[in-house]
Amino acid sequence: MMAGTEISVPPEQFTRIKALEVIPEVLLEEEEDGGCGGREPPGPGDVQAPCPYGPLPARVPEGEQEPPLTTEESEKHILTLQTVHFSEDVQLQDISWLSPQPQEGLQVTVQQAGGGGLQSLLWPGEGSQQCVAISIQEGVYSLQETEVMELHVLEGSMAVASEESKFVVSLAESAGLLKLAKDQEEGQLLAEGGPDPQVGEQLFFVEAKPGDEGRDEIVLTVSDLNVEEQEDKPASSQGHVEKATSTKKTNETKEIKRTFRCDSCVFTSSRISSFNRHMKTHTAEKPHMCHLCLKAFRTVTLLRNHVNTHTGTRPYKCGDCDMAFVTSGELVRHRRYKHTHEKPFKCSMCKYASVEASKLKRHIRSHTGERPFQCLLCSYASKDTYKLKRHMRTHSGEKPYECHVCHARFTQSGTMKIHILQKHSENVPKYQCPHCATVIARKSDLRVHLRNLHTYKATEMKCRCCSAVFHERYALIQHQKTHKNEKRFKCEYCSYACMQKRHMTVHIRTHTGEKPFPCLSCDKRFRQEQLLNVHFKKYHDANFIPAVYECPKCGKGFSRWSNMQRHSAKCGSGPGKPAALGKARRTKRKPAVPKEAVQEDEAAAKELPAVRLEQCPGEVVPVPYGGVAAEEVTCDG
């Protein structure tokens, strides 16, 4: 304890700091990192943080928690606090949150907004012995009354209140760094030594709130305590009041422009009334309650707007359409969207412009690729909340959209819409390919069509029939169609021509006499492998059972398709007439040997049995080859 002049105040009129524990730097850093609005006020737990400066008198007992204060409490508690002091163990320069630039010898005057004569002292002592005092000399004030106080912090020993240096002490519950307990006499503050003449005027920002149990104590929050003179030093981020003009080393009353800076957010204002009003935004006080849903609001206007959402009252009507809105802002926005098309928010990277800032912010993510919304079940991340919500249906399997016609369900409304359009609508839109006759049901599929068939390809695509090359697939296909039915292979010995090379190879053997397929069981040779196989089965395979074609009219059996046809025509079921014949053709019941090959080698063809490719019961039934004349075999046999 410094050897100072004790302020002679009866013990009961002093309230000693119950606990002044400097917020650890880590906590301070965390607070500073917090953005506007999101910053939580220092809670009771903060008070409990270990004090690096040694124990303070009357510390808050270990483990004691400061219960959160309610609005009701803060309104009615009696301010019995008389004096606030810091422990002598605490060096002012160490408690940087209290005073970023600790000063010695400061005198503080606290006045009630309405006038009053409250006085306090902030009086650092000699050397490391420091103390702070706020003395309220007279009167007992409820917190409600003292919610707005003006704190005058002056340098020097003269506690002269300067109008210019006034600022608000809010008894908010938003912060509680200094806890003041009533009826604690220990460590009463003394002012000793004079003010440092080198020190400029400094303002302290003090918030107060009721402490535990409300009645007996309040909590003063000294969030930051400094006043910066702009021309002398750069503005501190923690500063609260900045002078626009220098008032260095002066107590004179003169016009000074100050910027009031909120400690809890980035708000600044040149008007103390605005600052005062702003500070209320950091309180949880919401006295205006909705009688319909019991939701509370800070202002009457907010409550009224809210109630309008219940009642459907929409006083702001659009002059250009039938829309009406609860607030003027909604109407303005609506008009921009629908009528004026004013888009104040412009993207710096493209031509995009939006009516709302949030839309521009969302748009910017398409440039940056930022995806803040991470799916918890997979690696997908979205650029906005809705897409993530929509994506989550892929995990849940939810299909909220149902077709009213066929009751098919869909994950997205757009998919259902397309479904209804394509499946259940009369005038189904079709998309005509601009380059060919193709008509496609969906625009997106037309795009695929264009990409696959009508896109220029750097690599050449060769015709499989000639030497022509193309860069577009559609052109290639069209060209290759010109080769269809084209007998490109012409015999150099006769007029024969055919469409396939393999056919020409066989044909050429009729001129050369080549018979490359010898029978291993006899001495016969064949020009085609298939002729060899038929020969082998007929004459050397005991298990071979040839098929027989039966006339569907009379049931007579034939070993050859052509013979049966000829008979059938005479029988009254001529070619093209009987259904059985037509159906047999549809089932690909054709001679196994190509027509050309049969014609080319008639001698071998005569050995061919009728080979059935498919069974068609009731039409042409295969009958066992029993060694009788094939033409005469019937189904009955």
Place this chain on the structure above:
DNA sequence: CCAAGTTACGCCCTCTGCTGGCATAGC
């Protein structure tokens, strides 16, 4: 205190386009 303006977040919607499974026609 009030109204207007601003900001922010959220929700829902539409339009768009890509993807891959499927059916089918043609070779």
Place this chain on the structure above:
DNA sequence: AGCTATGCCAGCAGAGGGCGTAACTTGG
């Protein structure tokens, strides 16, 4: 019969429009 090409179709994601609501700021 097998292969390939291609249209059909549902699923899914990107981008953006429009509105609802609450909260805050500003100026009168």
